[in-house]
Amino acid sequence: MSMKKAWRAAILHCVANPDQVGSANAYEYYPDGLLVVTDGLIQAIGPADDLLATLDTDTILIEEPDALLLPGFIDTHIHYPQSDMIASYGEQLLDWLNNYTFPEERKFADKSYAQDVAQRFLSELLKNGTTTALVFGTVHKASVEAFFESAEQQNLRMICGKVLMDRNAPEYLQDTPETGYQESKELIEAWHEKGRLHYAITPRFAPTSSPEQLQKAGQLLQEYERLYVHTHLSENTKECEWVQALFPDAKHYLDVYDQHQLLSERSVFAHGIHLCNDEYHRLSETGSAIAFCPTSNLFLGSGLFDLQAAQLHQVNVGMGTDVGGGTSFSMWQTLGEAYKVTQLRGHNLDPIKAFYLATLGGAEALRLERHVGNLAAGTEADFVLIDRQATPLLHQRLARANSIEDIVFALMMLADDRAIKATYILGEAAYTRL
Known part of the structure; x- marks a missing residue:
């Protein structure tokens, strides 16, 4: 019997290298998204309003209204x-x-x-x-x-x-x-x-x-x-x-x-x-x-x-x-230091480019992009839930964010392991913050 689950949350993942397609075309962001997983593989991703009606009746729905769902x-x-x-x-x-x-x-x-x-x-x-x-x-x-x-x-x-x-x-x-x-x-x-x-x-x-x-x-x-x-x-x-x-x-x-x-x-x-x-x-x-x-x-x-x-x-x-x-x-802290290194080199590290390097870019470097690195249908359901209220400082800063780029940048500067609410491997919780 297949196991079907769906997570409703804000969802972000990269679909391409920003250097090749531009930052704005390199990601998909769903402020109210749905990730559908069957037997450990991603079946669908998209706006919740579009996908909720397509779910089978036996699908387990997990609501995460305060979370940002990302690839591992x-x-x-x-x-x-x-x-x-x-x-x-x-x-x-x-x-x-x-x-x-x-x-x-x-x-x-x-x-x-x-x-x-x-x-x-x-x-x-x-x-x-x-x-x-x-x-x-x-x-x-x-x-x-x-x-x-x-x-x-x-x-x-x-x-x-x-x-x-x-x-x-x-x-x-x-x-x-x-x-x-x-x-x-x-x-x-x-x-x-x-x-x-x-x-x-x-x-x-x-x-x-x-x-x-x-x-x-x-x-x-x-x-x-x-x-x-x-x-x-x-x-x-x-x-x-x-x-x-x-x-x-x-x-x-x-x-x-x-x-x-x-x-x-x-x-x-x-x-x-x-x-x-x-x-x-x-x-x-x-x-x-x-x-x-x-x-x-x-x-x-x-x-x-x-x-x-x-x-x-x-x-x-x-x-x-x-x-x-x-x-x-922490990859968040690592990305924060990467931003500072590029600043000292006289350049800026775009937040979406940074996020790409830590997810799909890493998968491409390892030739694993067909398996992991983003949340495309058919890939393995290794993903993370980010708690946007993990600390008072993070909560206040993200409340002021006016774009997903700003959210990612704030996480790069302020987030650490406290922001990881849960980590999933093939759709099963492998870590849950106490």
Whole structure:
């Protein structure tokens, strides 16, 4: 017997990239809308007055007059093993890795420890309205098994991979080109495209993988279909100098990955702050994407991502919280910091463009737009209810809003996890605010 439900609320979702069609044509907004879901898939979306009469008599109707219903957020770069070391004080990237990250990741050799963190991490994502994420594990195979097991239990659409790291890291976190290849292969065959799960080949970043290991990573990408590549690129100027010293034959940082056949339509490179025109061109040409991680870039003093340059080169961009270098699981807060980064670059970030980057844009960067990222009929019913009265300040500010653009912008500046009333996965409540 099919399960039919309908939610009545204000509804907003993007239907296209604002850069291509203009902001006004990139979204649909229904001040009094209806979302109809059957067996976890969206059946219809539109004005409530048009759709209410079409509902079957057995449809369960849920009224949410004070809520704004949105697609679930998509986080294109985050480290689940760094959940507990978020807000660790006072370092830039390379020292931060050595002093905080690597000692924490050592603990993930213990699968029970990894399971505990994975469960809390996924709960935190749902609490913040994030329903899909591209996630780093650790070098330990068990860390990825623990993550996938937890995500599978909740039927989440998630992407994860075992870190590949065979040099320039503590010995207790190193694998080898061969063990990294074999363990990745075993994880791919066990988990890739099992239900809503996907696998990402995950070199930590170029300095911690030898050319032999990067070659093995490229080999995996050729051996299996629809795999992701997930790594870091040009986050920190000292990192970039280090890469040039380690790979003197490379034209630039991206060329290290390019030489090992790691650029693809499902390759996502976190940060991409210090890029040249040739790097932007190759990212665009190969369909690769950048994860824009503003809270992390500011926290670690890495630099200001040039969103306008990425747009001019037609590079796919999604938003990343990059916890734990990033300082919040909240996509609203991440978008607020993205706005400030673009301001410092001398540009404005249109609210609809920001919302697109956190939803449909992220899905397009991950090649998942047929499944998630908006609320089109036939897509999966992963969505969020925003409480427009979540705090007194938010309530007063939104009461003054005179457009949906103004509402989104106010949420970018003022909202956090308190504004998430409920998060739904395939039409079932996965998180409800107490």
